[in-house]
Amino acid sequence: MASLKRSRENDTQASLISSKIFVRSTRSGKVQKIVRELYLRQDIPCSSKLCSICLNNAPQDAVGNVAPFVLSERPAGNKTFPKGHYLIPDTNALLNGMDLFEQKSAFYDVIILQTVLEELKNRSLPLYNRLIALTRSEEKHFYVFFNEFRLETHIKRAEGETINDRNDRAIRMAAKWYGIHLQEAVQTAGRAVPCPAILILSDDKENTRRAKVEKLSVASLQDYVSGLQDADRLLDMIIVSHRDRGARNEAATALYPDHFSVSKLMTGIRAGTLHQGTFNVSQYNHLEGSVHVPAFDKSLIVLGRENSNRAIQDDVVVVEVLPKTQWKAPSTKIVDAETLNKDENADVEDGEQEALVTEQERRALQEEVKKTQGGIKEGRPQPTARVVGIIKRNWRQYVGHIDQSSSSVAKQSRKQQTVFLIPMDKRVPKIRIRTRQADELLGKRVLVAIDSWEQDSRYPVGHFIRSLGELESKGAETEALLLEHDVQYRPFPKGVLDCLPREGHDWRVPPNLDDPGWQGRKDLRDLLICSIDPVGCQDIDDALHARPLPNGNFEVGVHIADVSHFVKPNNAMDSEASIRGTTVYLVDKRIDMLPTLLGTDLCSLKPYVERYAFSTIWELTRAGEIVNVSFTKSVIRSREAFSYEQAQLRIDDKAQKDELTQGIRALLMLSKILRQKRMDAGALNLASPEVRVQTESETSDPADVKTKELLDTNSLVEEFMLLANISVAGKIYQSFPQTAMLRRHASPPKSNFEELANQLKVKKGMELRSESSKALADSLDRCVDPQRPFFNTLVRIMATRCMMSAEYFCSGTQSYPDFRHYGLASEIYTHFTSPIRRYADLVAHRQLAAAIGYEPLDASLLSKMKLEGVCKNINVRHRNAQVAGRASIEYYVGQALKGKVVEEEGYVMKVFSNGFVTFVPRFGIEGLIRLRDLGTVEPEGVFDAEQYVLRTTGSVETKVELFQKVIVRISDVKEESTGKRKVKLELVR
Numbered sequence: 001m002a003s004l005k006r007s008r009e010n011d012t013q014a015s016l017i018s019s020k021i022f023v024r025s026t027r028s029g030k031v032q033k034i035v036r037e038l039y040l041r042q043d044i045p046c047s048s049k050l051c052s053i054c055l056n057n058a059p060q061d062a063v064g065n066v067a068p069f070v071l072s073e074r075p076a077g078n079k080t081f082p083k084g085h086y087l088i089p090d091t092n093a094l095l096n097g098m099d100l101f102e103q104k105s106a107f108y109d110v111i112i113l114q115t116v117l118e119e120l121k122n123r124s125l126p127l128y129n130r131l132i133a134l135t136r137s138e139e140k141h142f143y144v145f146f147n148e149f150r151l152e153t154h155i156k157r158a159e160g161e162t163i164n165d166r167n168d169r170a171i172r173m174a175a176k177w178y179g180i181h182l183q184e185a186v187q188t189a190g191r192a193v194p195c196p197a198i199l200i201l202s203d204d205k206e207n208t209r210r211a212k213v214e215k216l217s218v219a220s221l222q223d224y225v226s227g228l229q230d231a232d233r234l235l236d237m238i239i240v241s242h243r244d245r246g247a248r249n250e251a252a253t254a255l256y257p258d259h260f261s262v263s264k265l266m267t268g269i270r271a272g273t274l275h276q277g278t279f280n281v282s283q284y285n286h287l288e289g290s291v292h293v294p295a296f297d298k299s300l301i302v303l304g305r306e307n308s309n310r311a312i313q314d315d316v317v318v319v320e321v322l323p324k325t326q327w328k329a330p331s332t333k334i335v336d337a338e339t340l341n342k343d344e345n346a347d348v349e350d351g352e353q354e355a356l357v358t359e360q361e362r363r364a365l366q367e368e369v370k371k372t373q374g375g376i377k378e379g380r381p382q383p384t385a386r387v388v389g390i391i392k393r394n395w396r397q398y399v400g401h402i403d404q405s406s407s408s409v410a411k412q413s414r415k416q417q418t419v420f421l422i423p424m425d426k427r428v429p430k431i432r433i434r435t436r437q438a439d440e441l442l443g444k445r446v447l448v449a450i451d452s453w454e455q456d457s458r459y460p461v462g463h464f465i466r467s468l469g470e471l472e473s474k475g476a477e478t479e480a481l482l483l484e485h486d487v488q489y490r491p492f493p494k495g496v497l498d499c500l501p502r503e504g505h506d507w508r509v510p511p512n513l514d515d516p517g518w519q520g521r522k523d524l525r526d527l528l529i530c531s532i533d534p535v536g537c538q539d540i541d542d543a544l545h546a547r548p549l550p551n552g553n554f555e556v557g558v559h560i561a562d563v564s565h566f567v568k569p570n571n572a573m574d575s576e577a578s579i580r581g582t583t584v585y586l587v588d589k590r591i592d593m594l595p596t597l598l599g600t601d602l603c604s605l606k607p608y609v610e611r612y613a614f615s616t617i618w619e620l621t622r623a624g625e626i627v628n629v630s631f632t633k634s635v636i637r638s639r640e641a642f643s644y645e646q647a648q649l650r651i652d653d654k655a656q657k658d659e660l661t662q663g664i665r666a667l668l669m670l671s672k673i674l675r676q677k678r679m680d681a682g683a684l685n686l687a688s689p690e691v692r693v694q695t696e697s698e699t700s701d702p703a704d705v706k707t708k709e710l711l712d713t714n715s716l717v718e719e720f721m722l723l724a725n726i727s728v729a730g731k732i733y734q735s736f737p738q739t740a741m742l743r744r745h746a747s748p749p750k751s752n753f754e755e756l757a758n759q760l761k762v763k764k765g766m767e768l769r770s771e772s773s774k775a776l777a778d779s780l781d782r783c784v785d786p787q788r789p790f791f792n793t794l795v796r797i798m799a800t801r802c803m804m805s806a807e808y809f810c811s812g813t814q815s816y817p818d819f820r821h822y823g824l825a826s827e828i829y830t831h832f833t834s835p836i837r838r839y840a841d842l843v844a845h846r847q848l849a850a851a852i853g854y855e856p857l858d859a860s861l862l863s864k865m866k867l868e869g870v871c872k873n874i875n876v877r878h879r880n881a882q883v884a885g886r887a888s889i890e891y892y893v894g895q896a897l898k899g900k901v902v903e904e905e906g907y908v909m910k911v912f913s914n915g916f917v918t919f920v921p922r923f924g925i926e927g928l929i930r931l932r933d934l935g936t937v938e939p940e941g942v943f944d945a946e947q948y949v950l951r952t953t954g955s956v957e958t959k960v961e962l963f964q965k966v967i968v969r970i971s972d973v974k975e976e977s978t979g980k981r982k983v984k985l986e987l988v989r
Contacts, residue, residue: 040151046178047143048086049073050193051185070143075109075196078227081217083194086111088175089221090168091119093201096239097221098127099449099465101134101142103237106228109196110134111178114146115170138494147174168207175200175216199224232436236464239451240434254455256309257388265318265389274318275300276391279311281427284912284928285335291319291385297751300385301330307386310453312460313427316392319385327381332913332945334930395450398423398431398462399480401471402446407438421448421462424484424980431462445469445476447483472974472981477891478586485884486876488580489591495572500597507602509610509635517565517612518635520854524615525637528660529559531605532717535643538600539583539592541834543613543638544720546666547659553627554620554666558724559636561603562612563835564845567594569858578870581877583837586888587693587702592837599836607641614845616724616832624673629727631852647713668712671719678722682774682825686803687796691924693892702896705923721833722824728848729830733819735851738812739867741843742830745806745821747773752802759948760795763962768799773822788965790921794907797919807875808840810867839874843867893923894981897972903988906968908960911950913943916960918968918985927985929968934958934987958987 045054048071058066075084087110094101094116101107112135121128135142147153153174157166179198186195200218202208211218225234260268268274275293279302282288289308290299300319302308311317403420419438420430433448435441445468453460468483469476482489501507510517531543543559567573577593584591592599605611615634619627639660642650650661651668679685690708695701725743733740750770757768766783769775780799785791806821808831821829832848835841843861850857860866910917915930931952932938939952948962960966966987973984 038149038154040154041149042151044146044150045069046181046185047071047145048182048185048196050189050196051182053181053185053188070141071109071111072141073193075141080227081197081199083196085109085197085199085217086178087199087201088113088171088178089116089201090171090204090207091116091123092203093221094120094127094131095123096203097225097237098130099237099463100221100225100234102130103234104139105230106225106234107140109141110143111174111198112142112144113171113174114144114148115167115174117144119167136493136495145174150177153177165206168202168204168210171200171202171207172211172214172216175211176214179216233464236433236435236437239449239463240461255458256306256455257386258455259309259389260318262389265391268320268388269318274320274388275385276316276318279308279313279315279317279387281313282331283426285331285333286426286429287335288331290330291317291387293319296383297749298382300383301328302385302387303328303331305458307384309387310455310460311387311390312393312395312429312450312453313425314394315390316394317387318389318391320388322384322386324383326384328384329381332911332943334912334915334928396486397447397449397465397483398425398428399445399447399468399483400424400431401444402438402441403430404442407442420459421446424480430459432457432459433462433464435464437464441467443471445471445480474588477980478588478888481586481884481887481891482584482591485880485887487584487591487880487884489584492576492595493572496576497595499567499571499573500595501566501602504597505601509612521612521633521635522615524557524559524613524634525610527557527636528663529557529636529638530640530642530647530660530664531607531638532642532644532647532664532713535645537641537643538604539590539836540605540638540641541836542717542721543605543636544667544717546663546670548666549619552622554622554670555617556620556667556670556720557615557617558720558833559605559613559615559634560724560833560841560845561605561836562614562633562845563594563598563603563842564614564849565612566598566603567842569846569860577839577842578873581839581874582881584881585885587892588695588888593839594836603836605636605638607638610635610637614848616727618723618727620670622670624670624677626727631728631731631848633849633854642713644711644713644717647716648711651713664716667720668716671716672712674719674723675715678719678825679777682772682777684773684777684823684825685780685796686800686823687793688800689797689919689921689924689926691889691893693889693896695892702892705893705896707922707924722826725830725832726826726828728832728844729828731851732830732844732847733811733828736811736847736857736862738810739847739862739864740811740830741808741840741847741861741867741871742811742819742828743806743808743821743840744814744819744829745823746804746818747820747822748802748804752804753799756795756798756802759962762947773825790905790907791963793921794909794919794963798909805879808871808878810864810871812864813868838878839870843870890925890982891980893925894972894983897923897970897983898981899972901969901971903967903969906966906985908962908964908966911943911948911960911962913945913950914941916950918966918987920968920970920985923970923983925983927968927983929985929987933985960987 043057043059045058047054047069049069050073055066055069060066071086075086077084087107089110101110112131117128117131120131134140135144147170153170155166155170155173157163175198182195182198186193197217200211200216201221201224202211202218203220208218208220221238222235225231225238228234265274269276272295275291275295277291277293280290282290287304289302289311291302292299300321302319398421400421400423403422406420407417416434416436417438418432418434421433422430431448431450447465447468448462449465450460450462468479513523527545528547529543529545531540533540541561545557545559547555549555567577573594580593583593605613613634613636615632615636616629617632618629621627647664650656651665692706692708693702694704694706729740729742733742748770753768753770757770760766760768760783764783764785767779768783769779776799780796783792783795803823806823811819819828820826830844831838831840832844833841835845846861847857849855904920904922906918906920908916909919909926915928917926917928919926931941934952935955937955939954939956942951942953950960952958967989969986969988971984972981975982
C-alpha cells in the first residue's frame with residue numbers, strides 16, 4: 001500500500017514543515033500513533049507597535065486588513081528596566097499569580113506564548129479562561145504569540161528531554177528571539193525609540209538558572225512584584241505552593257487520612273463499593289455534611305472533620321459507607337463554628353501542635369455518638385460515610401473578614417503574618433492567609449482564594465485578592481453578595497457594546513413595509529395590546545391582548561420582545577449573555593444580562609412605540625379549550641404599560657368599558673379557567689416567603705418592608721405566560737426532537753417528604769400524600785388550621801423545600817416521560833416569555849424562528865453537546881440569581897430594622913435539642929433562637945424528638961413545639977462569625 005506520508009526530497013518548503021508525533025490509547029485499549037505536520041511560518045508578527053518589519057509582513061484578512069498590534073510602543077519601566085519591558089511569564093507564574101495579572105495597577109504588555117497557553121489549559125481550565133479574557137482586553141495589552149508555528153522560535157524535543165524541560169527551553173528561545181528581533185526593529189525604524197527589555201517571569205529554579213546562563217533577563221514572581229508600587233498588597237496575591245511555605249517542622253504529622261488514588265476510586269465506583277456525589281454542609285451544624293448518591297434514597301451523612309477529610313461545600317467527592325453500627329439520624333443539635341473554634345492561633349505551623357478536633361468539637365461529636373450507641377430514638381438512622389477522595393474541587397473566590405483575634409502584629413507593622421479569614425458562608429471553614437497588611441484589613445470585607453488543603457493543616461490555605469471596603473458599608477456588602485453568588489457584574493466590554501445598533505436610542509422600526517426588517521413579520525399594530533408588570537418595571541418582556549371572535553370564541557395573543565433580532569448567535573453580545581445566563585434582581589439594583597440600550601429600550605415593549613415582537617396567538621373557547629395556535633414574528637404597538645395594581649383597578653372600575661379594558665377582563669376570565677384546569681390536573685400551589693423592601697428614591701436606603709400582595713392580575717399574566725411556554729415547548733420539540741431547549745421539574749423522591757409528613761401526622765393528625773403532584777396538591781389543600789390562617793402557607797413553604805429544583809435540559813438527553821414538569825403538571829415545558837432577562841428564552845426564540853421557517857437555525861443549536869454545556873451554565877446562573885436576590889432582601893431587611901426593636905408573630909418551623917427556628921411572616925425572615933438566648937443563664941433543655949417538643953427548666957421554664965405560634969422580639973445585631981448585620985429574634989411568649 002502506498003504511504004500517505006509527504007515526500008520531502010524535492011520539496012523546496014521542506015524546511016518549513018515539522019512533524020509532531022505522539023501516541024494515545026483508544027477505548028479498545030490499543031495504542032495509536034499520530035503524526036501531525038506543523039507548517040512553520042515567518043509572518044507571525046511580534047505585535048509590538050514599534051516594529052515596522054512585522055507590520056509589513058503580517059498576514060491580512062479577506063479584505064486586506066492586518067490585525068491591530070497589541071504591545072505598546074513605550075511599555076512601562078521600573079528601576080531595573082527604565083527603558084520599559086515586555087513580560088513573558090511561564091506556566092508556573094500564571095498558576096501562582098493569575099490574580100496579579102488581572103490587576104489594573106501593573107502587569108501590562110504581556111506576551112503569552114502558545115507553549116504556555118496550551119500547558120495552562122491542561123493544568124487549569126478556569127485559569128486558562130481567565131487568561132483568554134485578559135488577551136481580549138484592549139486595556140491590558142496581552143498578546144498570544146504562536147511560537148510553536150514561527151520558524152525561528154519552534155524547537156523539537158531532544159532525545160531524553162522531559163516535556164517540562166522542552167517547554168522551558170521553548171520559552172527561553174522565544175524570549176531570545178524577541179530580544180534580537182526588537183533590536184533590529186528599533187535600528188530599522190531609525191528613530192530615537194528605546195528598545196524594551198524582555199523579562200521572563202519564572203518560579204522554576206532550573207529554568208531561571210539556565211536563563212541566566214543564556215544571558216536572558218529573568219525574575220521570580222515575588223522578586224518582580226517586590227519592585228512594584230503597592231508591593232505589600234500585590235505580594236499577598238501570590239500563591240505559595242506547599243513545598244515553599246517556609247521552613248517546615250519535620251515532626252509535622254498528618255491530621256487527615258490519605259485520599260485514595262484515582263485508580264482505586266474509579267475501581268470502587270465501578271464496583272459499587274464507593275459512591276460519588278456533591279458534598280453539602282449543614283447550615284445548622286458545621287461538623288455535619290451530607291452527600292446524595294443514587295444508590296441510597298436518603299443522603300449519606302458525613303460526621304466530623306476526619307470523615308469529611310478536607311472536603312469543602314460543593315466539592316465532588318467519593319465516599320465510603322461506614323458500618324451499620326455507625327449509622328445515625330441527622331443531628332438535632334445546633335453546632336456553631338464560631339463558638340467551638342473561637343480565638344484559635346492562625347500562626348500555629350501546620351501539623352506542629354495543631355489538633356484535628358478541638359476539645360469543644362470532641363464533646364459535641366461524643367454527644368452524637370452516645371445517641372447512636374445508646375439507642376436514643378431521634379428519628380430513623382441514615383447511612384453514614386467518610387470521604388476517601390475528591391474528584392473535583394469546586395473552589396471559588398470567597399468573601400469574609402479577618403478574625404481580629406488571629407492578628408497579632410502591632411499597628412503600622414509591615415511584617416508578614418498568618419491570619420484567619422472567616423467566610424461569609426458559614427458552611428466554609430476558616431481560611432489561613434499570609435499578609436503584610438493585616439492591620440489595614442481588619443474591619444474590611446476581603447476577597448480571597450483557596451490554594452490548597454494539605455493533610456497536615458487543620459484549615460485550608462489561601463491568598464488575599466483584594467479588599468472590598470468597610471464592613472456594613474452598602475457598596476462592600478452588595479459587591480460581597482455578588483461575588484459570593486458568582487454574579488457577573490463587570491461592565492459590558494467594548495466588544496459587546498459594538499454589537500448594538502449604531503442608531504442607539506434613535507433606532508426605530510422601519511416605516512417602509514418593504515424594508516428587510518419587515519420580511520416574514522405580521523403587522524399587529526392595530527391590536528389593543530398592553531403589558532402588566534410590577535411597579536417601575538423597565539425591561540418589559542411581554543404584552544397581551546384578547547378580542548372576541550364572531551364565532552363566540554376569543555383570540556388571545558402573548559407578544560414577547562424579539563431579542564433574537566438584535567442578539568445574533570456567536571457574536572460578542574451573545575457570548576456575554578450566555579455566560580451571564582440571567583438578569584439578577586437585587587433590592588437596589590439590577591445586574592442586566594443584556595446592555596441597557598436593548599433591555600430597557602429597543603427590546604422593551606414600552607407603550608406608544610412600535611417594537612419587534614415574537615407572537616403566540618391562540619383561538620380559545622369560553623371554556624379555555626385551545627382551538628388552534630400560531631406563532632409569528634410581528635410588529636406591535638402597546639397601548640399601555642400597567643402595573644399589577646393599575647390593571648386591577650381598571651378591571652374593577654365598572655365605569656371603564658373601552659375595548660382595551662374589556663380585553664383585559666376577557667383575559668382575566670380565561671386565566672381563571674386555565675388556572676382551574678391546571679389545578680385539576682395536579683399543578684401545585686406552593687409558597688415562598690415574599691416581601692418587598694421599599695427604598696428611598698435618592699439614597700436607596702431601606703424605608704419599609706411589606707409583604708407582597710398577590711392580585712388577580714398577577715395570576716392573569718402568569719397563566720398566559722405558562723400557556724405560551726407550554727405551546728412553544730411542543731412546537732420546538734416537534735421540530736428539533738434532539739436539541740430542543742426545555743425545562744423539567746423532576747418528581748421528588750418519596751423520602752423527601754417523609755419528615756414533613758411525619759411532623760404533620762404527629763402534631764396535627766394530618767396526612768400528606770406525595771405519590772403524585774395531584775395527591776400532594778389535594779393533601780396540601782386539606783392542611784388547614786381554622787384558628788391559624790397562616791398555617792397552610794407555612795406548610796406550603798416547608799413543602800416547597802422538599803422539592804427538587806427545576807432545570808433546563810436538552811431534549812435529546814432525557815426520555816420523554818422525564819420531560820414532565822411536576823410542579824406545573826405539564827408533560828412538556830420551556831421558557832420563552834422573558835428573553836430580555838433569561839438566556840434560555842433567547843435560545844427557545846431562535847429554535848422557534850427556525851421551526852416556523854423564519855430563519856435557519858445556527859449550527860451551535862443543533863449540537864447536543866454544546867446545548868448541554870449551555871444548560872449546565874444557565875442552571876447554575878439561575879440558582880445563583882435566586883439566592884443572590886434572597887440574600888439582598890435579607891440584607892436590606894436587616895438594614896431597615898437597624899436600631900429598631902419590634903414585636904411580631906412568628907411560627908416555629910424546626911426544633912433542635914438546643915434551640916428552634918422561627919419564621920416571621922411580616923418580614924419574610926426566619927431566625928434561630930438558641931437556649932442560650934432565652935436568659936442570662938442558659939436553661940437546661942429536654943428534647944422530645946418524636947413529638948418535636950423542646951422543654952426548658954432552670955433559669956427559664958417554657959415549652960416550644962413545632963408549628964407553634966409565638967411572639968418574638970426582633971432587633972438587629974452584627975453577627976460575629978460572618979460580620980453581617982442580621983436580625984436577632986428573642987422569644988417573648
